[in-house]
Amino acid sequence: MDETQLKVFVGIVQRYFEKITGKAAEVGTPFLGQPKELPIHDFTGVIGISGSQRGCVYFSAPAQMLKELLLRAGETDLSEDNFADLTGEIANTISGNARREFGSEFLISVPVVVRGSGQHITVPKDVRAYVIPLRWHKIAASLVVSVAKA
């Protein structure tokens, strides 16, 4: 994944928050993550990538951010199930929107949601994982992109 492709994901995540909440997420400088030290928050939505590219994309956020996002969306059910649902939907939307740049052969799986900040997400060993740190409503979350040409 080159810098231009990484910028695609940065733009998508900024636009997602702007569209849903009226305020874009502040995105920090992306960095190369170490496989065993990738950021994990309370809820993590993982999308498998196949087709023209391979690897995974995951969005991970604390419960506090998910609660704020649900409230902004007018949702009254603030259960953990809905936190998980929202995390998966954000991961799905960001990955799906990337097809605008990567094309129809950028195939995405349905989301798998992992609960708990003590968990570990396994990314492909031979694919670099870039961490895109973001902050919205003063709350930090992370988008991790571990994708390479198939």
Next chain:
Amino acid sequence: MTARKLLIADDSNIVRSKIARALGQHGLHIVGLAANGREALELFKATRPDVLTMDLTMPEMDGIECIRAIRALDAKVRILVVSALSDKGTAIQALKQGAQGFLDKPFTEAELSDAIGELLEETGNG
């Protein structure tokens, strides 16, 4: 005049709720909420809605396959795809299978209302 019947298919509970909230206020009667294409097909047969919103990336049966199956049963039902798969190829494929509209995720309630309004106006039923 009877309210038009709406079936919502999306694997996200939050998205289903958002669509139901937005379109329920516009005179559409929600007859079913489906979490995958297979459920959508069964609910379609049971409720015969006038309008469907259809996600594409869903477990068990995806949206494209579901649209194809529904279109084989009913030539008149209006189908709006609501999906994060925002490339042109996917939109064209969905339209070829029988959808009449395509709305990218993420979306606002106003954009959804507009998209459904356009879909219904095209039939002269708006």
